Amino acid sequence: MNKSTTVVGAGAIGLSTAWELAQRGFNVTVIDKSVTGRGTSWAGAGILPPANLRNSFDPIDRLRGLSHHLFPEWAEKLKTNTGIDPGLQRCGGLYLAETAGEIAAMSGMTEYWQEMEIDCKQLTSNEIIGQEAALADWWRHTNNAAAWHVPDEYQLRSPNYLAALKTACHQLGVTFLENTDVTDIRYLGGRAEIQYEGNWHTTDGIVLTTGVWTGQLAASLDLELSIVPIRGQILLLKTSRPLIRNIINMGQRYVLAREDGHTLIGSNEEEIGFELGTTDSVLKSLLDFATHLLPDLKAAEHVKSWSGLRPMTFDGFPMIGPVPGVENLYVAAGHHRSGLHLSPGTAVLIADMLSQVKPQIPIDAFQIRTQKRNHDVRSYTAT
Ligand SMILES: Cc1cc2nc3c(=O)[nH]c(=O)nc-3n(C[C@H](O)[C@H](O)[C@H](O)COP(=O)(O)OP(=O)(O)OC[C@H]3O[C@@H](n4cnc5c(N)ncnc54)[C@H](O)[C@@H]3O)c2cc1C
Numbered sequence: 001m002n003k004s005t006t007v008v009g010a011g012a013i014g015l016s017t018a019w020e021l022a023q024r025g026f027n028v029t030v031i032d033k034s035v036t037g038r039g040t041s042w043a044g045a046g047i048l049p050p051a052n053l054r055n056s057f058d059p060i061d062r063l064r065g066l067s068h069h070l071f072p073e074w075a076e077k078l079k080t081n082t083g084i085d086p087g088l089q090r091c092g093g094l095y096l097a098e099t100a101g102e103i104a105a106m107s108g109m110t111e112y113w114q115e116m117e118i119d120c121k122q123l124t125s126n127e128i129i130g131q132e133a134a135l136a137d138w139w140r141h142t143n144n145a146a147a148w149h150v151p152d153e154y155q156l157r158s159p160n161y162l163a164a165l166k167t168a169c170h171q172l173g174v175t176f177l178e179n180t181d182v183t184d185i186r187y188l189g190g191r192a193e194i195q196y197e198g199n200w201h202t203t204d205g206i207v208l209t210t211g212v213w214t215g216q217l218a219a220s221l222d223l224e225l226s227i228v229p230i231r232g233q234i235l236l237l238k239t240s241r242p243l244i245r246n247i248i249n250m251g252q253r254y255v256l257a258r259e260d261g262h263t264l265i266g267s268n269e270e271e272i273g274f275e276l277g278t279t280d281s282v283l284k285s286l287l288d289f290a291t292h293l294l295p296d297l298k299a300a301e302h303v304k305s306w307s308g309l310r311p312m313t314f315d316g317f318p319m320i321g322p323v324p325g326v327e328n329l330y331v332a333a334g335h336h337r338s339g340l341h342l343s344p345g346t347a348v349l350i351a352d353m354l355s356q357v358k359p360q361i362p363i364d365a366f367q368i369r370t371q372k373r374n375h376d377v378r379s380y381t382a383t
Contacts, residue, residue, distance in 0.1 A: 005205040005354060006031060008182045008194065008217070012041035012158075012340050013332050014209035015165035016074075016347035022172035024351055029203070030174055031196060033181040033213075037162030040211050041340060043308025045234060045256055045266050046156035047247055048341045049093065055116045059365035060317060064338065066361055067345035071154065074344050075161075081171060084164035087157030087258070092246040093150045094123075094131060096293070102251060103146050110148055123147045134243045138293045153247055155256055158340055182210075185218050185329070192329035205354045207330045212274070212311040214333040221323065222370045227334045229309035232267040233278045235286045237300035239263060248293060255290045255297075263300065265290040269310075278305045312336040313369075320349050320366040330354070331368055 003026050007018045010032035018028045030036070053065030075088035095110075097103040113120045121127075128147050129136050139145060166176070177196075184195040193202040210217050215224035242257035257263045265286045283305050291297050313319065313334035323329040332350050335342050345361075352359045 003027065003205065003354070004203040005029070005207065006194065006201070006203045007207045007209055008032075009039070009209035009211060009213075009333075010036040010166070010176070010178075011039040011209065011211055012037075012044070012162065012165075012343040013211070013335065013346055014207070015162060015169060016343040017207055017209055017332060017350050018169050018174050019165055019172070020344075020347035020351040021354065022169055022174050024355055026205075026351075026354065028169070028172075028174045029177060030169065031177045031180050031182055033179070035178050036166050036176060037159070040308040040310060041162055042159055043232070043234065043306055044158045044340045045254065045264050046087070046158045046161070046340055047093075047249075047254060047256060048088075048154040048156060050113065050118045050120075050150050050152040052116045052118050053361075059362060061116065062361040063318075063320075063342055063345045063349075063366075066348065067342050068152075068154075070344035070348065071156075071341075075156075078161075078164040078168055082164045082167040084160055084167060085157075086161040086164050087155070088161075089155050089259075090151070091153065091155050092131075093153030094128075094135075094246045094248050095148045095150065096135075096248065096250045097146045098142055098144070098250075100144075103144075105251075106146065106148060113150070118150070119152060120148055120150050123149055132244050132246060132248070134294050134296055135248075137295050149246070155247060155258075156340060157258065161340065182217060185220060187220070187326055190325065191327050192323070202328070205328050205330065207332060207350055207354075209332045211333055211335075211339070212309045214311070214331065218331075221331070221368065223319075223331075223333075223368070226313060226370050227319075228271065228312045228314070229274055230312045230336070231270040231272055231275065231307050231309055232337075233270075233282045233286065233305060233307045234264055234266040235283050235290075235305045236303040237263045237265065237290075237297060238303050239297070239300045243294055243296055250289070250293070253286070253289050255294060262303065263290075263297065274309065276307050276309065278307050310336050311339070315369065317365050318342065318346065319368045320346055321363055321368060322353060323368060 051064035051068035212229040318334040
């Protein structure tokens with residue numbers, strides 16, 4: 001094979017794509033404007049909610065199912081090959097609800113999971129305390145609360161996953177160009193060229209895995225309004241031992257404990273452009289949320305906080321596929337809240353396309369779509 005491919009962007013999507021391509025014999029170069037794995041992927045909590053490839057029909061659930069199926073094998077292989085443990089653990093998830101609206105939303109969610117044959121059980125009082133003794137106070141003091149247990153939820157240590165992917169790529173001869181900004185794209189005779197370090201370059205395949213920055217890089221693709229940054233903040237605490245085993249989810253917020261007692265509390269959604277940073281008000285609301293559920297966290301050490309920019313698309317589907325009319329250009333971006341989870345599946349789909357193999361799941365829903373200023377949605381046509 002030995003086709004040359006350039007992957008622009010060294011986050012979870014770019015690194016997993018590079019690894020998959022290198023394993024298939026492609027000659028891969030990864031370019032990042034910063035250092036590898038310090039974009040949004042580094043900021044992600046690493047929650048992989050349950051999924052089932054076999055019984056899912058919605059395109060995003062199929063992609064989630066494919067990734068979920070691949071993750072254990074990927075994590076094991078990365079650990080064996082590189083000696084870096086990505087920290088994948090099938091820790092389970094608890095989904096809590098306190099209000100009638102939250103209970104209704106969760107009932108809908110659990111019915112949907114059951115349709116996909118995803119194991120999910122509403123818990124009795126004894127079962128909740130059996131799962132997580134640290135929730136006993138919250139359960140006693142909250143009238144009409146409800147909880148569901150989902151065994152097939154995983155957690156991943158995002159920085160370790162990225163470090164393992166980078167090492168695995170190195171082992172297969174992938175070239176890394178860090179601190180190298182790709183500044184433009186042009187099209188010559190139906191082929192794309194990218195500009196960096198003042199020169200134009202092309203390879204057999206070019207894959208843009210540039211997350212929230214995809215619209216800025218490829219102005220000609222008109223994706224600026226199609227992939228929008230949504231900031232999320234995380235607070236990290238530390239206890240001497242983990243207070244919980246399961247990931248505790250409530251609406252869009254969660255508490256997640258690592259084996260060493262580091263406890264992540266996330267997150268929120270803010271649409272404020274490309275600005276990173278945390279705010280006292282959001283961090284306080286995350287702390288209030290977590291201590292309301294787990295009062296023992298009041299005594300925890302405050303370690304640090306951070307934020308990241310999630311690449312949201314206007315219709316909720318990532319864009320994974322070729323740019324029509326351009327022979328060698330592909331996009332894999334816009335994975336919003338699930339880019340870590342969806343990275344193995346995305347990598348396999350892109351590698352299938354570049355290898356001219358029929359993709360393992362239908363990909364029509366992921367084709368490149370643009371959102372115009374007048375809110376007219378259209379498919380991309382290269383000019
Ligand atoms: C607070 C928070 C919590 C999250 N929790 C989870 C979770 O629990 N589970 C989950 O699955 N997902 C989670 N996510 C979402 C997930 O982190 C993202 O979907 C994912 O990181 C996107 O990966 P990416 O590779 O597309 O982007 P990135 O990781 O941002 O990588 C893009 C890379 O492209 C590079 N780049 C950009 N422009 C250029 C250019 N012009 N030239 C060269 N390089 C360029 C950047 O430097 C960057 O390294 C979370 C996100 C946040 C913010």
